[in-house]
Amino acid sequence: MASTETSVDKTGPVDEAEKQAREAGRTGRDHHDLAGLEAGLDALETVQSSRTPLRETLVRKVLPPVVAVALVLVVWQALVSFKVVDDPSKLPSPGAVWGEVTDAWLQGTLLDYIWTSVSRGLLGFLMALAIGTPLGLIVARVRFVRAAIGPILSGLQSLPSVAWVPPAVIWLGLDNKMMYAVILLGAVPSIANGLVSGVDQVPPLFLRAGRTLGATGLRGTWHIVMPAALPGYLAGLKQGWAFSWRSLMAAEIIASSPDLGVGLGQLLENGRNTSSMSMVFLAIILILIVGIAIDLLIFSPLERSVLRSRGLLVKS
């Protein structure tokens, strides 16, 4: 580091003006002077962070996806109107799908479909959270456990959870227990792995600083490791939700039974059985919307607020 202080060659003849300035600096350097200098430095170097105004958010964040969806609808309608695909059993018109929506709404079943699946998905996710969090923490912190089950845990992530449906049906039968088992097998590895990578990425400096402050053992885990690992953990939760939802849909499509009530997966399967393409489309669109909505309403705001509070959110 070549700062001026270390360089001793700078002690040559000093011109008169500088000498005077130096004297003035010395005499005027009382308590208030230092405080004033410091206040000036602080003011100059402080970063002002503000939130983007609502209007800008609307234009930059909301408008583009709305345009994209509108474009898809236009193309879809055009395909049907100009008879590019002239077979309603292959491609129903947007109007026909909308007809399904209003029918289901008027019969009062639309919200039932959604609620059946969403309640299952969220309950399953909460269970996965309760199991995946301590599991991830143990894998991250206990070396033996990590060596023993770490690779299996990350391997499980790449196993499509639909593979668990047949054994789950055989073990647990066609009921809700089997649904939850499939969700857990899909989501627990994601959540645990997210926490493990979150803990791995905690800067060693924080751990050292924590130790000098006296945060060791469980106190260190609670006060330093967990909050420091929070961004990675949240990313794991987000992925865990996606896996929960996917696993659940796979389970509902494959294992439909009258006792289980009609969720979105069963709705899709019913559409296939009755050759109603508009019902199939309705089910697919609802599955997509729910998946996006949960992410947008719960996980994204959570992640953004954590990142923003730490100054890690880069405005684009």
Place this chain on the structure above:
Amino acid sequence: MATTLAKAADSDTAAVDHAARIEHVSKSFAGPTGQQLVLDDITLDVAPGEFVTLLGASGCGKSTLLNLVAGLDRPTAGSISTDGRPALMFQEHALFPWLTAGKNIELALKLRGVPKSERRERAEELLELVRLKGAYGKRVHELSGGMRQRVALARALGQDSKLLLMDEPFAALDAITRDVLHDELTRIWRETNLSVLFVTHNVREAVRLAQRVVLLSSRPGRVAREWRVDIPQPRRIEDAAVAELSVEITEELRGEIRRHGQH
């Protein structure tokens, strides 16, 4: 003005009370060519209320020594005793970004058992001490580099340790901010009865701050020489006396570095 002491062995060994006592400490690490000796037989005392700077070129193991004193690592040989657990300040501010400035300080208070009802008030006092009144609710990323180091200093002071270890805490700051923080540190050190062991590779900084400058040789780190700095505080980094002693110490440091190029 500046008197040169002979060696560490000359320092007053009769004194029982000390903020830190480092006795015949050696430290080696497993390196690519077997065990590598980083610190060799270091003996150094920091008296209560004393300000000592450890000066040395890269590879002299000054940060290693500080880690040993902080209890983050164990010496290979020798013993270190400190009066209570020392506080440690790093070159990076090491503030926790998930907490506000005030809460960072409160965590230090909490971890040493200060009751909840007193923490807020104590944290505000400490912020005022480093002249950051009103920064309590600020997030770390909203503060400038100099402000962050002042919050880190307040947090370290919040540990209420007798000894403050500082590992090049101002090295990453610009010259003016560093200058201001030197003044602040000197003021706070004089207002409290804190002992400071300050590591730096900046000779002027060492002379500007310390009552005693300890020069370490490199690879392995040994105490090469000591200087007592009798220039009255408050000093300025551009004071002629500071410059004069700095020239002398720099010559010595250059000599130490030159030795490594010869074999």
